[in-house]
Amino acid sequence: MEERIQTLMQEVSAYTATDKAGVENFRLAYVSKKGAVSELFEGMKQLPPEEKKKVGKLLNDLKQAAEAKLAVLNEQLESHTAATFDLDLTLPPVPNTTGNAHPLTLVRNRIIEIFERLGFNVADGPEIESDWYNFSALNFPENHPAREMQDTFFVEKNPDVLLRTHTSNVQIRLLEKQKPPVRAIMPGRVYRNEAISARAHCFFHQVEGLYVNRNVGFADLKQTLYHFAKEMFHKDIQIRFRPSFFPFTEPSAEIDISCLICNGKGCNVCKHSGWVEIAGAGMVHPNVLRNCGVDPEEFTGFAFGMGIERITMLKYRVNDLRLYSENDLRFLRQFQSVI
Ligand code: PHE
Numbered sequence: 001m002e003e004r005i006q007t008l009m010q011e012v013s014a015y016t017a018t019d020k021a022g023v024e025n026f027r028l029a030y031v032s033k034k035g036a037v038s039e040l041f042e043g044m045k046q047l048p049p050e051e052k053k054k055v056g057k058l059l060n061d062l063k064q065a066a067e068a069k070l071a072v073l074n075e076q077l078e079s080h081t082a083a084t085f086d087l088d089l090t091l092p093p094v095p096n097t098t099g100n101a102h103p104l105t106l107v108r109n110r111i112i113e114i115f116e117r118l119g120f121n122v123a124d125g126p127e128i129e130s131d132w133y134n135f136s137a138l139n140f141p142e143n144h145p146a147r148e149m150q151d152t153f154f155v156e157k158n159p160d161v162l163l164r165t166h167t168s169n170v171q172i173r174l175l176e177k178q179k180p181p182v183r184a185i186m187p188g189r190v191y192r193n194e195a196i197s198a199r200a201h202c203f204f205h206q207v208e209g210l211y212v213n214r215n216v217g218f219a220d221l222k223q224t225l226y227h228f229a230k231e232m233f234h235k236d237i238q239i240r241f242r243p244s245f246f247p248f249t250e251p252s253a254e255i256d257i258s259c260l261i262c263n264g265k266g267c268n269v270c271k272h273s274g275w276v277e278i279a280g281a282g283m284v285h286p287n288v289l290r291n292c293g294v295d296p297e298e299f300t301g302f303a304f305g306m307g308i309e310r311i312t313m314l315k316y317r318v319n320d321l322r323l324y325s326e327n328d329l330r331f332l333r334q335f336q337s338v339i
Contacts, residue, residue, distance in 0.1 A: 001040070001043065001044075001047070001055055002054075002055065002058060004040065005040065005055070005058045005059060005062055008030070008036055008037070008040075008062055009061075009062055009065060011030075012030055012062070012065050012066050012069050013065065013069070015069065015073075017073050017076075017077070018080075019077070020077065022073075023070070023073045023074060023077055026069070026070060026073060027070055030066040030069075030070075031066050031067060031070050035066075037059070037062055037063050037066055040059055040062075041059060041063075044056060044059065100332070100333070100335055100336040100338075101335070102324075102332065102335075103312050103316060103318070103324070103332070103335045103338075104205055104308050104309065104312055104324055106312075106335060106338055107308055107311055107312045107315060108187050108205065108207065108308050110232065111185070111187070111207050111228075111232070111306075111308070111311070112185065112187065112207075114227075114228055114231045114232060115185045115209065115228070118224065118227070119183055120183050120184055120185045120209065120211075121183065121184045121185075122184065122185060122186070122187070123170055123173075123174050123184040123185070123186045124170065124186065124188065125164075125167070125169050125170035125173050125174075125186065125188065126164070126169075127163060127164055127188065127189055127190075127191070128155060128161065128162070128163060128164075129161075129162055129163070129164040129169050130160055130161060130162075131147075131159065131160050131162065132172075133164075133169040133172050133173060134152075134162060134164050134165060134166070134168075134169050135147055136291075137172040137288065137291040137292070138168055138169075138171070138172065138247060138248040138288055139247040139248050139285050139287045139288050139291070140247045140248075141247065144247065151165060151192055151193055151194075152165055152192070152193060153191050153192075153193050153202075163190075163191035164188075164190055164191065165190055165191065165192050166190050166206060166208070166305060167186050167187070167188045167190060167206040167207070167208035167305060168208055168248060168303070168305060170184075170186035170188070170208060171186070171208060171210050171248075171284075171288070171303060172288070172291070172292055174186075174210065175210075175212065175288075175289070175292035175293075175294055176292050176293065179294075180212040180213050180214075180294060180299045180301070181211075181212065181213040181214075182210060182211070182212045182213075182301070183210070183211045183212075183213075184209070184210055185207055185208065185209045185210075186207065186208040186209075186210070187205065187206070187207045187208075187308070188205065188206065188207075188208075189203055189204070189205050190203065190204060190205065190206050191203045192204075196322065197321075197322075198319065198320040198321060198322065199321060200321065201309070201321050201322065201324075201325070203325075204307055204308070204309045204321070205307065205308040205309060206305050206306065206307055206308065207305070207306055207308060208303065208304070208305045209224075209302075209303060209304045209305070210284070210301060210302075210303045211224070211301055211302055211303075212284060212289070212294065212299050212300070212301030213299060213300075213301065214298065214299060214300075215300070216283075216299075216300045216301050216302055217283075217300070218251070218283060218302070220302060221281055221282075221283070221302035221304065222241065224302075224304075225239065225255055225279065225281065225304060226239055229255075229257050229278070232311065232315070233257065233260060233314070233315065237257050237258055237260075238257065238258035238264065239255065239256070239257055239258075240255070240256050240275065241253040241254075241255055241281075242254045242255075242256060244280065244282075246280055246282055247285070248282075248284065248285050248288050248303070249280075249281070249282025249283055249284060249285055249302075249303055250282060250283060250285045250286075251282055251283060252280070252281070252282035253280075253281050253282055254277050254279070254280055254281075255277065255278055255279040255280070255281055255304070256275040256276060256277050256278065257275070257276060257278055257314075258274060258275060259273075259274050259275060259276050260276075260314050260315075260317075261317065262274070269319075276310075276314060277310075278306055278307075278310060278311060278314070279304050279305060279306035280304065280305050280306075281302065281303065281304035281305070282302065282303065282304075283300060283301070283302055283303075284300070284301040284302065284303050289301070309321055309324060312324075316335075316338075
């Protein structure tokens, strides 16, 4: 019996098959219930007990070898079939067809990441707004030009329902609900009735920031925005604050960074000034705090607002705003490797 097992062992290891039938023959001959191995197991019952142990082990080895061989034969058959029918290993790989985040999403996420590490929460507000939240509560005088038709889209000719022209409406909504300290950033889409060109669009995106607490000063605003610009662009970037005006902040400033295209030497992008504007900012006007039920004697705060399109333009040297909303895959795919 031992000899028979050995012979079978050799047969099993030497067996080759080139087609399905060959593999099936192997299975029938060695692995199936009616095959040679099962037959030997049957025969083992008649052996005297002292031999049973030894032969049993050999037989088990044979059984395992036959099963392993069957698996190998099946595998070979499969790869052989694939190779002969539809697999050409010399072809370049199938291109990666997964999508990627839109550049504005990438930059928005990066802005959120930078401010979250400074302790800012993300807040949200409606895009269809009332005059109160978009203008009046923000200390816009009744006759301010920004309320006029050329800037604002009104919903169904109702002067009280409009598409928000900035994300500052969320400042008001947040301060109404939450007692200071409030430290939040508010990304979102805004709308302005402007002719579409390379530098202007009727909708775009902003990120508003607000920090209200006891003893918040202009130095806090400056350091926060310095930190942001260095994180967003690079650590050697130059930053300057220019005096400006917004109804809802006093004092107000516009923030410029040294032009990334020409490194401050002067070019078309910075109109040969060496500087480009990235944000508006200032200390929250006491009237705004009062409108939200916050006592300006006890609390002060700063606010800032920046355009995501502008930051993206500077960071990735995009020279036409319209590219962001045209869905041209040749443009969008360039951001595939950016995380
Ligand atoms: N809301 C302003 C704008 O849209 C930006 C801004 C926000 C300025 C907060 C100061 C403070 O231009």
